[in-house]
Amino acid sequence: MTGTDSSAVVVLHDLERRFGDFVAVNRINLSVQRGEIFGFLGPNGAGKSTTIRMLCGLLTPSAGGGSVAGFDINTAPEQIKERIGYMSQKFSLYEDLTVEENIDFYAGIYKLPTARREERKRWVIAMAGLEEHRQSLTGTLSGGWKQRLALGCAIIHEPPIIFLDEPTAGVDPISRRSFWELIYQLADAGVTVFVTTHYMDEAEYCDCLGLIYRGELIALGTPEELKGAMTEELVEVACEQPQEALFIVEGLPGVQHAALFGRGLHVVTARAGEAIPVIATALTAAGLRTGQPERIVPSLEDVFVSLIEARDRQTAPQVEVAR
Amino acid sequence: MFTRLKTMLIKEFIQILRDPKMRAVILIVPMVQIIIFGYAVNTDVKHIATAIYDLDNSVPSRELAARLQQSGYFDLVARVGTTDEIRDLIDHGRVKAAVQINHGFAATIDAGRTAPVQVIVDGSDSNTARIVLSHAVKIAGNFSDQLLLEREVRRRGASWQPAEMALQSRTWFNENLESRNYYVPGVMAQMVLIVTMMLSAMSVVREKEIGTMEQIIVTPIRRWEFILGKTLPFALIGYLNVAMVTTLAVFWFDIPIRGSLLLLGAATGVYLLSTLGFGLLISTVSHSQQQAMMSAFMFMFPAMLLSGFAFPVENMPESIQYLTWINPLRHYLVIIRGIFLKGVGMEVLWPQIVFLALLGGSILATAVYRFRKTVS
Structure with missing residues (x-):
């Protein structure tokens, strides 16, 4: 992962954005290869959208820079705009226009030649499954349709790079799944996809992940790399009263952190072998009915929760002072 | 392009x-x-609601009232018997102007002296008040001239012609204002x-x-x-x-x-x-x-x-x-x-x-x- 890679189509170099005293994005470095699906993860307010907006030329960086499709984001935002598609978390088509009118509008704004216009319009309508709703007002469509139409309009000019800012927020699981199938198809065709999300299952679909927290990039790598990078060992405890169990487990020696997870707990330990008997004994002593604690392979969610917790422990005193 | x-x-x-x-x-x-x-x-000021307080009730006082009414600018909507009534009508906005003709109006004119006539206007709208006053002054002036003329004619005979100046006014662009x-x-x-x-x-x-x-x-x-x-x-x-x-x-x-x-x-x-x-x-x-x-x-x-x-x-x-x-x-x-x-x-x-x-x-x-x- 170096910025000098010749096949990198999105490069961030010490990218920084401040709003007054607040540092929204703090010196981020990363690069995305052609045809890659890059997942940009982080809690709300971490700086995901701010970063994407700087890459799309919607915000000017306060310091540092980067390039998209070979153009400098500081000096050539308009050239970048010709080569990217962007879809924001907020539905941003005209609700008072019909499906066809919206498509025609973006086809015109991107100056598609007349011959290609019809072909692309058919493609968008077929992709979004809107054959029956060409003349419907966009405002009357359901969320999944709107989102696919928005994607269609954003990529009507077949850009080589697509930025998606939480594209699946507020969309039902089935629509989400078919949306991701579409993203795979695009990536297979060589399109680079830069997507932000906070759904961990979606993160698993990505070729490469970056975790941003409080404006800083705290992890970067493939999903497997990130899971492997977790030095702590994870123990799962199934139990019927997880709230009470959590209270007990958190204070035990050898336990670094514990969190509710489904119908049980995920406990981060330095060494699982030593912690399991301690946990089992403590819970039995407290009279809680639990299953046998066992060591599990961490999911991405475990990895990120652990990374964020670690970062909080490290910076919390400084943050308190700063405020 | x-x-x-x-x-x-x-x-x-x-x-x-x-x-x-x-x-x-x-x-x-x-x-x-x-x-x-x-x-x-x-901003045309016409048909101003006016009260009349005629203490004289003589031929010339009624003539003056009639002239005000006929001008189209004043509507005599109330006849009052006391000055308090005038105050009351103006306070309530029922009239914008009041004309008071004192007792002895006709007698003073007949005696060849100047007879005063009181005009009271509601000055809260200064622009309208100014226009009302100018209409009143014009009508009273015309009436006064007429009285003067009749007196001279009676004195010098019917063939007498007064020497006077006539103002010929023309308004351009908006002829009827x-x-x-x-x-x-x-x-x-x-x-x-x-x-x-x-x-x-x-x-x-x-x-x-x-x-x-x-x-x-x-x-x-x-x-x-x-x-x-x-x-x-x-x-x-x-x-x-x-x-x-x-x-x-x-x-x-x-x-x-x-x-x-x-x-x-x-x-x-x-x-x-x-x-x-x-x-x-x-x-x-x-x-x-x-x-x-x-x-x-x-x-x-x-x-x-x-x-x-x-x-x-x-x-x-x-x-x-x-x-x-x-x-x-x-x-x-x-x-x-x-x-x-x-x-x-x-x-x-x-x-x-x-x-x-x-x-x-x-x-x-x-x-x-x-x-x-x-x-x-």
Whole structure:
């Protein structure tokens, strides 16, 4: 992962954005290869959208820079705009226009030649499954349709790079799944996809992940790399009263952190072998009915929760002072 | 070259015409307003409710009352018996004026002396009061002259002719001094200001609010393409309004239009340039429709008061007169009254037209310059 890679189509170099005293994005470095699906993860307010907006030329960086499709984001935002598609978390088509009118509008704004216009319009309508709703007002469509139409309009000019800012927020699981199938198809065709999300299952679909927290990039790598990078060992405890169990487990020696997870707990330990008997004994002593604690392979969610917790422990005193 | 502009225009027109409320605002509201204002907005002072307190009740006192009534300016709506009643009627606004003729009015005139007549007016509206007084003075003066004349004729014989001066007055451009002729074109100018400025002030900021702005500015659209795409439809609506309202003014209210319609069209063009320019400037710097609406009002209110629509610019302090130069309404009023009433052309109106063009051009350029294809 170096910025000098010749096949990198999105490069961030010490990218920084401040709003007054607040540092929204703090010196981020990363690069995305052609045809890659890059997942940009982080809690709300971490700086995901701010970063994407700087890459799309919607915000000017306060310091540092980067390039998209070979153009400098500081000096050539308009050239970048010709080569990217962007879809924001907020539905941003005209609700008072019909499906066809919206498509025609973006086809015109991107100056598609007349011959290609019809072909692309058919493609968008077929992709979004809107054959029956060409003349419907966009405002009357359901969320999944709107989102696919928005994607269609954003990529009507077949850009080589697509930025998606939480594209699946507020969309039902089935629509989400078919949306991701579409993203795979695009990536297979060589399109680079830069997507932000906070759904961990979606993160698993990505070729490469970056975790941003409080404006800083705290992890970067493939999903497997990130899971492997977790030095702590994870123990799962199934139990019927997880709230009470959590209270007990958190204070035990050898336990670094514990969190509710489904119908049980995920406990981060330095060494699982030593912690399991301690946990089992403590819970039995407290009279809680639990299953046998066992060591599990961490999911991405475990990895990120652990990374964020670690970062909080490290910076919390400084943050308190700063405020 | 104009693909994007054309695309913007198509989209704007679909959006404007699809919304029934918008259609009403554009097509019906201006017509209704001009009809209402055409009747309501005028400063002609006629039929003033007047009380009469006649203590003399003689032939000349009744004659004076009759003359007031017949002039058309005074309606004698009340006969009172005490001065307290006059106070009461004026306090309650039932009469605007009162005439008191004292006991001995006829006897004093017969004795060849000057008989006083009291006129009381409600001065809370100073302009109306001044006009009422001048009418009263004129009527009383005429009556007095008549009395004088009759006396002289009786003394010198029927063949006597007085030596007198006769004032021959003629009013140009508005022969019957119909205040409607003066105000209706002004109302039209104000309406165009309100409609075009409001629409353009809302246009850009509305896209910011509903979130479509972000999607537009991430496309390679150029600033001028976007701004012009937002402006031209409203310019067309402005023209449509001028055409509709002019038709109504001429055929409904019989307002004369003596100048060139072509010049009216050209002048409207440069006027729209500045009203739309100010509106767009407001829209590009505002963050919400509410903010844009308030800003537009803050502009329009002084623009109307300092335009010469109701209060002549010449009567304002000199420093404020300079300030009115940046007011597009002020210049358009001169042009529109010049074309409607005076029938003058470019040879007289060129300074206003040139100034409007400069004002509109620079404001629109500022709006394009201030418009950023970034979010903040």
